[in-house]
Amino acid sequence: MDFQWDAEQQSFRDTVRSFLAANLPPDWEQQAHGPGSESQSAFSKKFCAALAQAGLLVPHWPRRWGGRDADAWTAFILAEEMWAAGEPRGGQYMNVNWIGPVLMRFGSEAQQDRYIPAIARGETIWCQGFSEPEAGSDLASLRTRAEKDGGHYRINGQKIWTSYAGHADTCFLLARTAPGKTGMSVFLVPMDTPGITVRQIPSVIGEGDIHEVFFDDVRVPESALLGAEGQAWEIARAALSLERVGIPRFALASRMLRRAVERLKQEGRYGHGAVEQSARAHAACEAARLYSYQIVDQRRHGTPTGPEASAARYATVMCERLVGEFVVEHLPDALSGGDPLLLAHHQRAIVAGIASGAAEIQLNLIATELLQLPREPR
């Protein structure tokens, strides 16, 4: 066991930081915009293309797809630095974290050739069509259906709270091809297919983040099916296992805590209560960091990640909460025009316990799989 970074890891982190310093606009931290906003989406394409040019978009991918087979630590160090900088990759973080890897694992050759190179060049945006009005945590009750129609599927239904849908080129869509959990399938659907309507939902997260997506008689060819019919549960599990410890939220939370404390100190407002609360939040951030590192280390060794990933995720949720509460209580002025970056962080932090599976679902998994407590009767 070793808690130090080796020279190569440290040097990679320095490389990423230098890249950020050279490629983020000088007023980057003053732009308090939503991660899925018009300007952010446009910037992410420019930024990710430059990242790709520098070999920093998908270093952890296989060489065949533009990576260099770097290990899980490289991917996570990259993710930490990007997220701590305010995630200039926008929605494209999702492409490199799990959409690309899932396509490599389950996609046909044609699907891989069609979608993966564009992701590796940093020029495309995806959205994740999972949640529905009647299917959030209970994903298996989804209603959007895909019916076979000759060599096509006809898709009808509605998705909701879909991030990045407003600017997405492709939807990673979950739809029902038969009843039950084994009747769910994944489709790769171009968002310009006739019959798709996207409506933005105004949100506290920021402009352009979440949407309703309607599918009215959307016809896609059979080749849009990812894997086999009924394989969605397996594919979604693979995606979630990468996503559960995907965003290193503790990295930005920790940076924002420090930023808030520095400001309070400068203004002579870092009193006893603030000292105690900031210390607690800092401990929670560092606990979440080490928890997440444990999972990354499992990935690096090729060990399947178990319920510890849920624990890591929940630890991250707790640290986001404590940092958020600290800012609200001690530096509320930051959220009223005082600091756009603290504001943007606070807006995004609400997502921590909700996106990629509600935190309470993680608690259920921990209780059953880690603590071996008896299951709830259904």
Added chain:
Amino acid sequence: MDFTLTTDQSALMSALDRLAKPFESKPIDFHGFALAGNGLERELTEGEYFDIAQIPELGPLTAAMAVERLAWLPCTVDTALSMLVRPQLPGDWPRPIAVVENGRPGRFVATAKTVILIDGDQASLAQVGPEDVEPVESLFAYPMGRLKRRPAATALSAEDAAKVRGWLRVALAAEASGLLQAAIASAGEHLSVRKQFGRPLGSFQALRHRMAECTVLAGGVRWLALKAAATGDEADAALAALHAQESATRIAYDLHQMLGAMGMTLEHPLHLWTYRLKALVSELGGRGGQALAVARHAFDA
């Protein structure tokens, strides 16, 4: 960064598992507050386990893992102070080790040969004999004792005092980590077998979620404690101790709540871990003290 155990660490942990085996259950006829591990202490002494931090292949990190492992046992020995703090004292001081803070009763004082005296910001060391100490009846599940008189003590320099305080925090966090895990496992067992309303208690979501939250907190304590032991950094030590005391405060309360009246009895072992946790929460200035230390190190407060 590597979270897997080295071969030496795995071997040591297996040896400790074997050594701990005979001490894993609480004697049926024991209904006291604190269960002193005299037999365990003999085994640890004979196997030279108290010195593992000084072995280069093992070091303080492995010692912290050992402390954590042994804290699972219902009986208790001054493993944390002897394995983690003693090697950091200036000079050679005999064990058992105890700490007396501001003249209050402390853990293991009645059997200690060396006492670390903490008075405000000052720290000093004293060798003591049976004539200097006496046991104290206490609710805390450690053998508690106090000094009968102030022994002749060697004052530590400010630098040494800070270092010792740092390692006391590591010792506290490593021990708390093991206690938290053992207490959660003990409560989990109860929730799996105890039925109410025709179902095991552990199948009620209100309790499952609370237990899961306790587990997440305890896991965080573990990683922070191990990291602090590995780096020997005072900032890491303060963080680990703060998270340990924060988590212990909540978890000790929650677990007793889950056990209901069974947790009030001395026949159930839960109190052996939770009331040790309460003693740890009371040390080194408590949560407020640790928070100040964290803010000093992390935010230059």
